[in-house]
Amino acid sequence: YFPDAGDMVRYLGDFADKLRLHVLYNTTIGHVTLDKDGQAWNSHYFILTDQKGQAYQCSVLLVATGLSVPNQVDFPGSEYVEGYESVSTDPEDFEGQNVLILGRGNSAFETAENILGVTNFIHMLSRSRVRLSWATHYVGDLSPRAINNGLLDTYQLKSLDGLLESDLEDLAIVKDREGKLHITLKFLTEEANQSTEAITLPQDDNDNFALRVAYDRVIGCLGWNFNFSIFNSSLRLSSGGTFSKKYPLIKASYESKGSRGLFVLGTASHSVDYRKSAGGFIHGFRYTVRAVHRLLEHRHHGIAWPSTERPITQLTSAIIRRVNEASGLYQMFSVLADVVLLKENATAFEYLEEFPMQMLAQLEALTGRQARHGLFVINMEYGRNYSGPDKDVFFYDRSVGHMKDAWQSNFLHPVIYYYRHLPTEQEVRFRPADWLLPRPTAIHHIVEDFLTDWTAPVGHILPLRRFLENCLDTDLRNFYAESCFLFTLTRQKLPPFCQQGYLRMQGLVGTEYLRRHGVESGLLRYYTTMSRQPGNQEPASHPLAPGPTVQPLDNKKREL
Template sequence: MGPSGLLVALALHLAVCSRPHRDYCVLGAGPAGLQMAAFLHRAGRDYEVFERESAPGSFFTRYPRHRKLISINKRHTGKANAEFNLRHDWNSLLSDDPHLLFRHYSQAYFPDASDMVRYLGDFARRLGLHVLYNTNITHVTLDKDPQAWNGHYFILTDQKGQVYQCSVLLVATGLAVPKLVDFPGSEYVEGYESVSVDPEDFVGQNVLILGHGNSAFETAENILGVTNFVHMLSRSRVRLSWATHYVGDVRAINNGLLDTYQLKSLDGLLESDLEYLALVKDSKGKFHVTLKFLLENNSSQSADSIPLPEDDNDNFAMRVAYDRVIRCLGWTFDFSIFDQSLRLSSGTEFSKKYPLIKASYESKGSRGLFILGTASHSVDYRKSAGGFIHGFRYTVRAVHRLLEHRHHGIPWPSTEYPITQLTSSIIRRVNEASGLYQMFSVLADIILLKEHQLLPHFPSSWNTLAPSMLSG
């Protein structure tokens, strides 16, 4: 090897050796990232949180757009038991500090999003969590090494080209990429993330909203009093949370348009698959909805010459022209920063929204990579509360306990009782435990009876990592 080759090899060696190394790297200082950081910090682990903004909870500085959270802040239950009260506190993270309960930050039943930003900032500061702010991780890949905990290190590169290395990667970036529509004329559609929130901008207008979820109804609620009418269009029927018992469905606080629709006051709910539609802009700047195949079969493609549908897909209400069309279709995971070697997505429709993970929240493609928070909801989608703070604070705790056992030999927390207290202990857990209450069908307790000592053994809130071992 010549002198130049030696210099290159030396430079590469120094670059690898100079990488800041952490046992644990956490991406994102939102609720899930801070919750994991709190557990790692309390356990004295070597960790770092990477946050692209200058403060925690940046998602809540922008969303929801109309600032009212749908996570309830029930400050009074008539009970003094802190564990029981967490069943009905949907915003607090888990810590040993009684000041870090969300009820100290807002008196509103449905709090303002700015209260969540303030709470998360205090959570990080009071606990002294290690967060690198203004650090945007733009690329993540693997570096195989048989000496590493999982047979490889995770290599993270930020916006300045700084490289970091860690043994375990905990991704808590949430679902941050707006779900887009792709049909002719979709360039005319405004996004929930950028459309005006000032009702005065909608006075006397006809508005079409794409979507039947909370963001769509929240947007409609904001402009109902000033528009001519609002139509809401989606391929699926409206699901109401009080009927489905799923917190992610439309909440009563947002569903004012259902009143005006059912009372025949011009507003409407429409159903059609968006991929079959097309949007055409006329000479007056108004938008007309038709079907894609009708647009494709018309050479002029002007609004006046393209026929409206006249078959089973016809909806007379949609023959009217709209002044605005707004997309409120939810969010997907940002896969763009992850190298394909991490194998986070299979390309199927569901995995375009959520990463591919096991029941343990570990990636199916990369050992040592865990998905936390909202993006982990694929494990219990529409079945439990894992996509929301009051659910994933417990699944994050389960992942931390798994890591403590796997890498540090710390057994899963448990309590031993005399056999005479078995029944009373079970009844107390049933009546008080918050993790099992919120993450039903996902978390469970296991009771182990010692053969000779007749002592029941209660591991606390095991995650369903081995379903055959769990009976409920």
């Protein structure tokens, strides 16, 4: 369902009314500056001034303005380039024309697709190769679905249109008397006092120069930048570097590095996971915004990060449920992670959902939760050398199916990190190259699954449970009352399930099937022998329920 623009406006209006939001419409903020004030919690206030000169003051500022400034490339003749933000969207305006599109992202292919059926031909020029999202696993790259990539078909299959690679700063555009646009090399235009007709074109010396035809239109689809112009330099949102010209400088908590209390949300926050995950798109920032909300709730209202506390015997099932159902982990892979905080003696745990991984060292300060007895971090990851612009993601033997090879999984799969102690900021900062987190005490990969359904008892659940048991030095299995009774007589340390269940008179009543299963497993050998002696009757208050025929089980299934 793709709603009409009017439907979206009505939805936003209903949303504001429902939550009684105080929204100032028709208000353009033209300047934001910092006012030092020792009485403020962060020692300053943000002063916002609108188009009428009205000033607004706040101590927390959330900026969600997206990327609104078209990226410009300065070269001779760039004034003839029409911007994506202003070019006509009516295909009839391009009928029979030769069109050159600068850029090679989704906006460039979207523009090409819109006019593909009416132009004489379309050429697309960019400094880099086409990057397809299924090869890079980055949703900002070109989607290979047929909705916007018709130009690739007409180029590769029909030789009607074309894609070329060149640095735009090395080129120039020359306009002739008839209004046609010619592409030439920049150095050929640098001779002083040249008339347009006197400028040498590459085809004058090389008659098969690729861009030798004249164009009627040149359209620039070169991406977007954050609008820094309204922010005073005192906010220190930009360092002046190449990357920080596109995105503001923020921490992994989405708070400005230069001004405490200023948070950047949505598309503009993509510097945290640029070309790594989906934080710059609605796929991902709907989850990162929620994380910021939780951080602010704790900072300003003393509300701890939401968590659920459960007995340790439910740890395996809690992790399995989340990796199979949590869309936040799936969309914001390698950025947001679930965190399990262990209680003393590992008898219980707290489960926190979708916490920014790179802020792990500050978890206690940001969430109000304690990590004194160890923790697990649950994250979704791709294989390290699997995807990339030049990778063949369809290579033979790309999939991994055996448990012992889980660490070599290529496709998106769950990875669990175990730490005895909360990592320090120094450990996070100086972690090994290409590691998302500092080196853990132990790490476990759940083998990738073709169906992305990690519920296989032997292939997924059993290895995970064994990993957790090794980390915790305990037995996380569930037992029936008969087994717990036997353990109380034969073991010094009972499994947690027996401590939390059987010793509290919460064990399950056995059945004939369970007793027979106990005999085969060797756990109930003596008890069963005694129960079969002549005259030994079962208690009337516990009749045995009928059970299915016992089937032989291999070791792994018996352990389950």
